[in-house]
Amino acid sequence: MAKAVIIGSGIGGIAASIRLAVKGYDVTVLEANASFGGKMTQFTLPGGYRFDAGPSLFTLPHLVDELFTLAGRNPKDYFNYQRLPVVSEYFWPDGTRLTAHANAQEFAQEVETKLQVPKEKVLAHLKKVARLYHATEATFLHKSLHKLDTYLSTDVLKTLPALPELGLLTTMHAANAKAFTDPRLVQLLDRYATYNGSDPYQAPGTLNLIPHLEFNIGAFYPEGGIYAIAQSLVKLAEELGVTFKYLEPVQEILVEGKRARGVKTAQGTYVADVVVSNMDIMPTYRKLLPTQPAPETTLKQPRSSSALIFYWGISRSFPELDLHNIFFSEDYQKEFAHIFRQKTVSHDPTVYVNITSKYTPEDAPTGHENWFVMVNVPHNEGQDWEGLSTQTRQAVLQKVSKALGVEVESLITAERIWTPLGIEADTSSFGGALYGSSSNNKMAAFLRHPNFTSKIKGLYFVGGSVHPGGGIPLCLLSAKIVGDLAPASSNSVLS
Ligand code: FAD
Known part of the structure; x- marks a missing residue:
């Protein structure tokens, strides 16, 4: 053998x-x-809070199912998940709140109501990204780009006609700003650049296909949290005779x-x-x-962004929050210039709050919540992460407290912080980059x-x-x- x-x-x-x-x-x-998992690990904090340390958003679950099926198992015997009815709650500094329903019709209606953008325009946009995603996924995602066979396959015939519309020669932001005039909707769409650690003001428009995953296919939640993915797959691997040391x-x-x-x-x-x-x-x-x-x-390709994460046990619950919540910055361009050009953290960062206890109540004591609070930051190049953590913690508390109308700091009963230095030390990822190299140029793929x-x-x-x-x-x-x-x-x- x-x-x-x-x-x-x-x-x-x-x-x-x-x-x-x-x-x-x-x-x-x-x-x-x-233990196993790398970035996909978990830990607990005193007081009964469990956290997924790294990834929190789960898309394309069939790729996990496929591994069980490949091994002749029924995925449902190992791993269960549900499609989220709400992809995310969005908060802007001007007081606008928007619920991103997973259902495209409902999302488009919400955008029309809250941002006054015609829903037909939003639906047409989602349809376009779906078409382009289907035309390109087999070539760009399922095969090696470095084998001749890939370019000789019939999938390329599907990809070629889509190339002019892929936005290879423009940036994500320019493409979104051309498609929509409302700056809040443009910011919402630009944020998908962060799904692979990139800058929407530099990354090619091709990355605008990412929203297809959430709005057309769906965002999912694994029963028990993200760590359940690693746990169930290790169980399968061990059953197949794989030895973990x-x-x-x-x-x-x-x-x-x-x-x-x-x-x-x-x-x-x-x-x-x-x-x-x-x-x-x-x-x-x-x-x-x-x-x-x-x-x-x-190896010289610029690294993707990293993250500063505050894991907080919070001593009350917030019905206005969901599993995924975004509190946007005032000036997105400035925020990304801080991350990718000045290699530091803006004083007004966009804040992502993930709360698994919304779906797994055992992750926090009754009446409490487990907040995973993340800010995108540059990869480690020797910055003063202690100082930046202190500065960012204050900025986050100020922003979230203002948006929720509640002073949040006094609700924190347990805390841990993961910096790019910690991510690098714990997973060997160069500079603590979350996604390897960034996609901040058109040849990045x-x-x-x-x-x-x-x-x-x-x-x-x-x-x-x-x-x-x-x-x-x-x-x-x-x-x-x-x-x-x-x-x-x-x-x-x-x-
Ligand atoms: P890694 O997770 O990087 O693990 C590598 C493993 O190799 C580690 O266990 C390490 O200890 C081990 N290793 C390294 N060197 C050696 C050696 N010499 N010998 C033995 N073992 C070694 N992705 C999403 O899809 N959705 C999200 O919402 C999301 N959010 C994220 C948030 C954070 C804070 C982080 C950190 C990541 C996030 N990601 C997200 C990215 C996602 O977690 C990673 O892309 C993915 O988990 C990386 O997996 P990997 O297979 O590259 O291995």
Whole structure:
């Protein structure tokens, strides 16, 4: 039986382990931390509050289901989720509030009522992004962009006619400002750039396809929270015979000639036919492959944004809040200039508040709520994160207290803070970037590292820092591409 070693048990590593096990490999996952999940981990705070530490928004759940089906299991025996009736609650500094209903008709009606934008215009926009998404997803998301086969496939025939409308030559913001004149709706649409850690004033208009996921397909909530995704997939992987070894960081990828032969840890050597790195691509080259030539142009791509997250136990409940809540800044352009040009945090940041106790009441004591409060910030380049955390905490409290008409600070009964430094230390993500490289230029999709390297046979890459990108769905798709690229397991080269 051919052997596969996977470095890291982030969502991409877990999914790759399942795909390779199904393909007949004997799979071992080596994880530096004491448990699986990477950014998709969880923790509790005193007083009975549970938090998902990282991702909070879940889209394209069929990509998780697919892994169970692939293994001949019924997904519902492992993992359940529901479609959210409300995608998000939005608050603007001028006092405007908007409920983004998942139902496109209801959303368009709400936009017409609250922002005075004709609902037909909103519906036409959503229809357009749906059409473009369907024309491009197979080419850009499901396959390697670095294999000739991709461009010879019939999917490209669907993609080509859509290219002129994709907004490759304009920015997201310019495209949204052309489509709509209401600055609040433009801001709402521009925010989707943050779903892969980018700047709407630089990222290509192509990213305007992202709202399709929420409004046309839906946003979902897994029973028990986001961590349930990792938990259920690890259960499946273990049933398929995958071995997880914790507190065992890989120190080196062993290469002989032009072939990966395994990995080295402090405990020993693991010989393997296939090595998959779920570690961020930058430290994979710099730390695990120090003697191999690195793809410098790819590694030089600007990093995505990171985050400052305040996890707060809150001693009352807020009926006007939902699972996902956004409190917008006054000047979005200035906010992004702070993040991506000045590499600091605006004094008036947009604030995202996620409250899982709305759907999982056990996540907080009765009458309380667990607030995950996040602000987009630059990746770590040596900024004073202690000072920026203090400044941002004050700005967040001021903004949210004003919008809700309640002084929030005195309601905080428990607190933890995760900074870009902490994210980097806990997950090895370069600079604590949430999504690997940003998509702040039109070639970004092509400049992400592929899921393989032509220089070292048997070595593959999975996760948010490589193709097709960061975020749960794209990490799952990267595992699918790796599963497709890895040779059938009978081709063992172990001697
Ligand atoms: P990672 O989660 O990066 O994990 C990599 C793993 O590899 C870690 O466990 C690490 O310990 C291990 N590792 C690294 N080096 C070694 C080594 N040498 N040896 C052994 N093990 C090693 N995505 C969404 O879809 N929706 C969201 O709402 C969302 N919000 C986010 C909010 C935050 C605060 C964060 C941090 C991320 C968010 N994301 C979101 C992004 C999403 O979490 C990531 O894209 C995804 O989880 C990354 O998974 P990954 O497979 O790349 O692995």
